Amino acid sequence: MTRSRADLLQGTLEMLILKTLAVGEPLHGWGVSLRIEHLSSDVLTINQGSLYPALHRLEHKGWIRSEWGTSENNRRAKFYRLTALGRTHLAEERAQWDLFAGAVQQILQAT
Amino acid sequence: MEILADLLRALRLRLRGVVDPDSAARDIAEELRFHVDMEAARLQRAGLAEDEARRLARIHFGGFDRYTEQTQDARGTRLVEDTMQDIKYALRMLAKNPLFTSVAVLTLALGIGANAAIYTVVDAVLLEPLPFDDPTELVALYTENEAEGQTRYMVSPMDFDDWRTQNNTFASMAAYWPTTGTVTEDDGNPTRVQVIYTTEDFFDVVGASPLTGRTFTPEEGPGSNAVAILAHGFWQRRFGGDPSIVGQTVTLDGAPTQVIGIMAAAQTFPLDADLWINMTWPMQIQSRFARWMSSVGRLRNADALPAARNDLAALAGRIAEENPASNAGWTTRVERLHDEMVGDTKTALWVLLAATGLVLLIACANVANLLLSRSEVRSREIAVRTAFGASRTRLVRQLLTESLILSAAGAAVGLALAWVGVRGLVAIAPVAVPREDAIAIDGTVLAVVLGVSILTGLLFGLAPIARLVGSGVHDAIRDGARSTGSATGHRLQNVFVVGQLALALMLVTGAGLLVRSFSNLRAVDTGFTPSGVVTMQLDLAPSVAANDTAVIGFYAQYRDRLAALPGVESVGDASSLPLDADHDYVNPFRIDGVDVNPDQELRAAHRSVSPGFFETMRTPVLQGRTLTPDDRLGSAGVAVVNEAFVKRFFPDGSVVGATFRNVASRFGPLGAINIQDAEVVGVVKDLKYQGLRLDSQPAIYFSGLQSSIRRRTLTVRTSAAPSSIVPLARRELEALSGQVALTNIQTMEDVVSGARARDRFSTLLLSLFGLVALSLAAIGVYGVLAYSVAQRTKEVGIRMALGADQSVVRGMILKDGARLVGVGLTVGILAALALSGVLATQLYEVDPRDPGVLAAVAGVLLTVGLLASFIPAWRATRVHPVVAMRGE
Numbered sequence: 001m002t003r004s005r006a007d008l009l010q011g012t013l014e015m016l017i018l019k020t021l022a023v024g025e026p027l028h029g030w031g032v033s034l035r036i037e038h039l040s041s042d043v044l045t046i047n048q049g050s051l052y053p054a055l056h057r058l059e060h061k062g063w064i065r066s067e068w069g070t071s072e073n074n075r076r077a078k079f080y081r082l083t084a085l086g087r088t089h090l091a092e093e094r095a096q097w098d099l100f101a102g103a104v105q106q107i108l109q110a111t
Numbered sequence: 112m113e114i115l116a117d118l119l120r121a122l123r124l125r126l127r128g129v130v131d132p133d134s135a136a137r138d139i140a141e142e143l144r145f146h147v148d149m150e151a152a153r154l155q156r157a158g159l160a161e162d163e164a165r166r167l168a169r170i171h172f173g174g175f176d177r178y179t180e181q182t183q184d185a186r187g188t189r190l191v192e193d194t195m196q197d198i199k200y201a202l203r204m205l206a207k208n209p210l211f212t213s214v215a216v217l218t219l220a221l222g223i224g225a226n227a228a229i230y231t232v233v234d235a236v237l238l239e240p241l242p243f244d245d246p247t248e249l250v251a252l253y254t255e256n257e258a259e260g261q262t263r264y265m266v267s268p269m270d271f272d273d274w275r276t277q278n279n280t281f282a283s284m285a286a287y288w289p290t291t292g293t294v295t296e297d298d299g300n301p302t303r304v305q306v307i308y309t310t311e312d313f314f315d316v317v318g319a320s321p322l323t324g325r326t327f328t329p330e331e332g333p334g335s336n337a338v339a340i341l342a343h344g345f346w347q348r349r350f351g352g353d354p355s356i357v358g359q360t361v362t363l364d365g366a367p368t369q370v371i372g373i374m375a376a377a378q379t380f381p382l383d384a385d386l387w388i389n390m391t392w393p394m395q396i397q398s399r400f401a402r403w404m405s406s407v408g409r410l411r412n413a414d415a416l417p418a419a420r421n422d423l424a425a426l427a428g429r430i431a432e433e434n435p436a437s438n439a440g441w442t443t444r445v446e447r448l449h450d451e452m453v454g455d456t457k458t459a460l461w462v463l464l465a466a467t468g469l470v471l472l473i474a475c476a477n478v479a480n481l482l483l484s485r486s487e488v489r490s491r492e493i494a495v496r497t498a499f500g501a502s503r504t505r506l507v508r509q510l511l512t513e514s515l516i517l518s519a520a521g522a523a524v525g526l527a528l529a530w531v532g533v534r535g536l537v538a539i540a541p542v543a544v545p546r547e548d549a550i551a552i553d554g555t556v557l558a559v560v561l562g563v564s565i566l567t568g569l570l571f572g573l574a575p576i577a578r579l580v581g582s583g584v585h586d587a588i589r590d591g592a593r594s595t596g597s598a599t600g601h602r603l604q605n606v607f608v609v610g611q612l613a614l615a616l617m618l619v620t621g622a623g624l625l626v627r628s629f630s631n632l633r634a635v636d637t638g639f640t641p642s643g644v645v646t647m648q649l650d651l652a653p654s655v656a657a658n659d660t661a662v663i664g665f666y667a668q669y670r671d672r673l674a675a676l677p678g679v680e681s682v683g684d685a686s687s688l689p690l691d692a693d694h695d696y697v698n699p700f701r702i703d704g705v706d707v708n709p710d711q712e713l714r715a716a717h718r719s720v721s722p723g724f725f726e727t728m729r730t731p732v733l734q735g736r737t738l739t740p741d742d743r744l745g746s747a748g749v750a751v752v753n754e755a756f757v758k759r760f761f762p763d764g765s766v767v768g769a770t771f772r773n774v775a776s777r778f779g780p781l782g783a784i785n786i787q788d789a790e791v792v793g794v795v796k797d798l799k800y801q802g803l804r805l806d807s808q809p810a811i812y813f814s815g816l817q818s819s820i821r822r823r824t825l826t827v828r829t830s831a832a833p834s835s836i837v838p839l840a841r842r843e844l845e846a847l848s849g850q851v852a853l854t855n856i857q858t859m860e861d862v863v864s865g866a867r868a869r870d871r872f873s874t875l876l877l878s879l880f881g882l883v884a885l886s887l888a889a890i891g892v893y894g895v896l897a898y899s900v901a902q903r904t905k906e907v908g909i910r911m912a913l914g915a916d917q918s919v920v921r922g923m924i925l926k927d928g929a930r931l932v933g934v935g936l937t938v939g940i941l942a943a944l945a946l947s948g949v950l951a952t953q954l955y956e957v958d959p960r961d962p963g964v965l966a967a968v969a970g971v972l973l974t975v976g977l978l979a980s981f982i983p984a985w986r987a988t989r990v991h992p993v994v995a996m997r998g999e
Contacts, residue, residue, distance in 0.1 A: 065120055
């Protein structure tokens, strides 16, 4: 029970990160979390304990890539950008999510 | 294409994690710091103070450990990075507690080092097969005569010839005769050598091939010329390892002898051989009475030992039927050659190995206890780490890494100890250790040590792990929970201490028994006074003394010369030296003039001693007189007998005045007794010949002036320093002949101490191990009680605040200690009793269940245990109530 929920969340987080990076310029981890909060109108708060492992996992899969750059306040920071591989996966994930969300929606509306 | 590049980049990333985990970790740390800083900045903007913002940002961030780990996890390089990190962490922890670390490492080093050293010797002596072809087929052949107390005796050439030709179970059989000879150089410088006369097939039977040259051919048997094969050591010593010696001649006992080959060092059998000469005399001309050859056989297959025993026994029975006079009562004994070469050392070594095993167990228990005690201190650290998300497997790995690093350090120090220890062991080892110089810590030993150290690491590492990981996280974090959380750990510690005490008791009991046995051996009456006597051996080759008269004359002259030296009080010589004899020549005798105990077969050791021998040895004369210079060739034959002789054959009466008939006999090439009849003129006290443990056998001493034994040991009693007499003795010998060498120079005290060497060896080592075990057990008791006192500080504080007397508190702790010690001793005594049989063969006149020793040992352990309890108990009474109640 616990496990499946964690999996679901993890998968979702990865998709959200990919989507966030797909929208615009490269972002650092902090930026990713801000952007997700912002885009969800502060409904979703990213747990940093999950964010960085997810970022590294994605990078390790080759879906995103990172490089060190300078942040808006002139600090060294690591910026992530989506790769072509990641773009393909985002599309797949998205399709699956739509399918899943649609199914859930259907069930909830059944009564 | 772009996708391929993405994949390659991902792969590179993984590689970097492995190749340079540090930089990967630095990257993560920096990224993380950036995030926290940004979060803090945001909170600050929202109106928080900088400190508070920072703190909150940190809290928002969540489990630091888990974060790092999961991030690294995601990188797929986890295992390598973790292990490196574990090792670093462990080293840091160990470095932070130098006292704990050094105690643990030293304890383990003692345990592992002792094991490695003893195992090295055991491996070389007991486990390595003999370096011959199919060594398990090799057996040693002996004759035995129960009625005469002769075991592992030699065989007569005629009997051997019958064995060799009529058996059904042996592939082959060879005989050999170890004796001494003198090799002289052109300049006349003599060297005494150990010569082994062998049947020509000796090396084929043993399965040894020469380093260079050849061994004996089938033609080099009876009737051929004597040729020589050199042993490696002698070849190196004497000829500097020059291979061109093969084909040249050496002068052995005055006769030029051609060298035909050189044997490899490992294949030196018997161990002390310098050169081998083929037996050139026929077997059948010798008497069946003259048992003087040793024998070795090769079985048709290694499993045929029982069949071979029956076969040879049946053969011996047949020979005895046909030749009752010479062979009645004589049977055979067949033993594996390896077992025989290892001999008594076997049990001693196994006992020592078992003892070191116990020491190692105790060491393990001690380190486990140390770790357990420390795990209490660390339980909060561990709990915090668990709470922050470090997984259990991760913690277990971390703790195991620490244990293994400890045991590895212990093993490293232990190996160093062992390296020194092995030299020491070989140096004081009481037996000729086969291939002594080859004994070294080799691959096998290293592998065993490695295995042992891993095993010990796991053994003592698992206890605290079970304790730590098993306990509830929340309990451990909570302040007051220390005492409840430690219940399991405490019980485990108690079990370890009880085990330690029990093991220590067993070891110390063993040591106690050996010490008792050794002191019994020291008290054994040897029948002589060794102090002040120097002994030296010489052997007269026919080239020096052509006939019997010349031999007798040579020794008489030499004794006179020695007696005239300053400081010399008396001089004697003997065919065999007490406590230094390989074999006595036990022969039948006939005696007239008194009634002999009819139950006994009339056989006794025939020895030859010169006038002055008993005086030099200060052997008490019980009846009659000893030998005088007048008891020489041409006068009436005389003999002296020992106490054992009288006891066995004349339990009721006196033997003085009776006459031995037809005593003239020739002991092969050794020499002869040159008189027909010998009147018993005296009885002397028993001198110990065959070791201190055995009862003396009946013996007849003939006059050295009436027998022409060529090899004798001179005994010189001197008031001067023993070392000062030797060069003088050499000078006197050179004046008589340049071809004779003085060898085996030793004081009689050395001889006696040599006879006790094996016992001293075992006693010394086992006492050492017992002492180590005792100290480790004491440390164990102390550690557990000290820890329990620390645990109960608050309780003690409350008790004392409520007015408990100091003595009550002290009694409380002492009672804990006494209970531990009591249980440990009980278990130990039971185990010691159960295992008492192991030591039985090593003991001399001590019951392995000797209640005195057990009681004394238990007393010692009790005292040590209570002393170890006293310090913590005393410390408990020093607890200040206020400090104690404050908690920490």
